[in-house]
Amino acid sequence: MTTDVRVLRQNEWGDWYGNLFRAFAGAEESAEERALSKELTDFGRSLGAWDEKVCVGTAGAYRFHLTVPGGASVPTAGITMVSVAATHRRRGVLTSMMRRQLDDIRDWGESLAVLTASEPAIYGRFGYGVGTLQLRAEIDTSRVQLSVPPGTDDVRLRYAAPADALDACEAVYARLVPGRPGMLARQPGWERVALLDPPGERDGASALQCVVAERDGEITGYARFRTRLGWGVTGHNGTVTLSELAALDPATDAALWRFLFGIDLTTTLTVRGRPVDEAWQHLVSDIRRCGPQLRDALYVRLVDVGAALQARTYQAPVDVVFEVTDAFCPWNEGRWRLMGDAKGASCARTTDAADLALSVRELGSAYLGGVSLTALAAAGRVRELRQGALAEASLAFGSAVAPWLPHGF
Numbered sequence: 001m002t003t004d005v006r007v008l009r010q011n012e013w014g015d016w017y018g019n020l021f022r023a024f025a026g027a028e029e030s031a032e033e034r035a036l037s038k039e040l041t042d043f044g045r046s047l048g049a050w051d052e053k054v055c056v057g058t059a060g061a062y063r064f065h066l067t068v069p070g071g072a073s074v075p076t077a078g079i080t081m082v083s084v085a086a087t088h089r090r091r092g093v094l095t096s097m098m099r100r101q102l103d104d105i106r107d108w109g110e111s112l113a114v115l116t117a118s119e120p121a122i123y124g125r126f127g128y129g130v131g132t133l134q135l136r137a138e139i140d141t142s143r144v145q146l147s148v149p150p151g152t153d154d155v156r157l158r159y160a161a162p163a164d165a166l167d168a169c170e171a172v173y174a175r176l177v178p179g180r181p182g183m184l185a186r187q188p189g190w191e192r193v194a195l196l197d198p199p200g201e202r203d204g205a206s207a208l209q210c211v212v213a214e215r216d217g218e219i220t221g222y223a224r225f226r227t228r229l230g231w232g233v234t235g236h237n238g239t240v241t242l243s244e245l246a247a248l249d250p251a252t253d254a255a256l257w258r259f260l261f262g263i264d265l266t267t268t269l270t271v272r273g274r275p276v277d278e279a280w281q282h283l284v285s286d287i288r289r290c291g292p293q294l295r296d297a298l299y300v301r302l303v304d305v306g307a308a309l310q311a312r313t314y315q316a317p318v319d320v321v322f323e324v325t326d327a328f329c330p331w332n333e334g335r336w337r338l339m340g341d342a343k344g345a346s347c348a349r350t351t352d353a354a355d356l357a358l359s360v361r362e363l364g365s366a367y368l369g370g371v372s373l374t375a376l377a378a379a380g381r382v383r384e385l386r387q388g389a390l391a392e393a394s395l396a397f398g399s400a401v402a403p404w405l406p407h408g409f
């Protein structure tokens with residue numbers, strides 16, 4: 001079988017999207033959702049795999065800017081919309097698309113590619129490593145109390161229609177982006193994704209609700225959520241499901257969480273995709289009754305090792321030589337000397353002896369500071385060739401704020 005992998009044309013979008021939609025066995029989507037998906041498709045950066053006239057594969061690469069440790073906003077390919085028709089699976093169609101895509105990203109001069117995986121087993125072979133984790137929890141708000149910091153009572157909350165509050169919420173989001181590695185600067189149109197609220201997908205829950213927080217006359221945070229009422233033999237047992245929460249200061253953050261904990265007739269607060277170091281975990285009386293769980297989130301691929309490593313800063317001085325293997329993108333292979341600190345970094349090829357040996361996948365995992373090189377070495381995935389180099393590099397790569405991807409794509 002030969003499949004032809006090529007850039008998507010405007011008139012092919014229906015077949016292309018149909019292949020993707022079927023691969024994810026999706027329920028019928030709303031017209032609004034479909035229109036937004038099309039609007040966000042970047043045709044010049046999307047690939048289709050064709051078996052004669054039939055679309056059998058899809059892949060896209062959004063044009064994103066990713067915050068890296070130190071706060072720089074780095075042009076990054078956001079890999080998305082990956083599918084292969086079940087009739088053509090396991091014959092190398094995905095591999096052909098990944099080949100073409102990574103070559104293209106390199107030509108576009110983007111040093112990083114990131115994605116969220118439908119299944120963790122798929123992307124390691126193409127050099128992607130898990131770079132961020134996310135937290136989910138099912139909080140028993142009938143039993144767990146929240147103690148809040150001083151100033152929380154100064155925060156005023158009010159309901160707002162999600163669309164009416166959009167600009168104010170976006171302004172809060174934009175202020176948070178530089179402060180946390182893994183966050184994505186908002187690209188045009190993406191603000192509307194969070195407001196999609198097709199009634200057919202609510203599964204018995206309310207329409208999307210929004211509460212904004214104000215302090216000293218300024219909007220300092222917001223929460224978007226749904227409620228779902230329920231009644232058992234002993235009374236109400238409704239659920240609050242958080243979609244999004246952002247706060248510019250600890251008091252606002254605590255005020256929003258206190259509000260979510262306290263909505264009448266609800267006894268469970270469900271949160272997904274939250275930062276692993278989020279403050280609420282330190283405000284609750286009983287973390288066990290919050291049922292916290294970790295899950296893999298953003299996978300990171302260094303497309304250009306030298307450019308990527310020098311795009312971020314390092315929280316402690318570092319001078320190490322990496323021996324990098326990269327079977328899928330051999331242009332990265334070889335020795336790289338990284339010198340850096342909290343102000344900046346340089347990374348260039350060297351013939352000096354190597355201090356640490358690892359594959360590009362481990363570099364991707366460590367890149368945003370969420371997975372330590374020491375932990376990867378303990379798993380046998382990083383080898384220390386100069387004593388002390390592992391501790392030095394591991395400390396330098398860390399991040400004081402846990403990296404976090406705020407939304408899927």
Ligand SMILES: CC(=O)SCCNC(=O)CCNC(=O)[C@H](O)C(C)(C)COP(=O)(O)OP(=O)(O)OC[C@H]1O[C@@H](n2cnc3c(N)ncnc32)[C@H](O)[C@@H]1OP(=O)(O)O
Nearest residue numbers: 023080081082083084089090091092093094095115118121
């Ligand atoms: C960023 C995103 O969009 S994530 C979304 C990914 N898409 C989906 O999950 C939709 C449903 N699944 C699919 O469409 C397809 O099964 C895909 C895209 C995951 C795989 O496509 P295929 O064309 O079958 O992959 P391909 O034949 O190139 O496989 C390459 C290798 O990956 C392995 N592989 C492929 N899919 C999987 C998987 N789901 N789990 C484990 N291994 C896998 C293959 O076995 C093969 O291994 P080998 O090189 O050792 O022989």
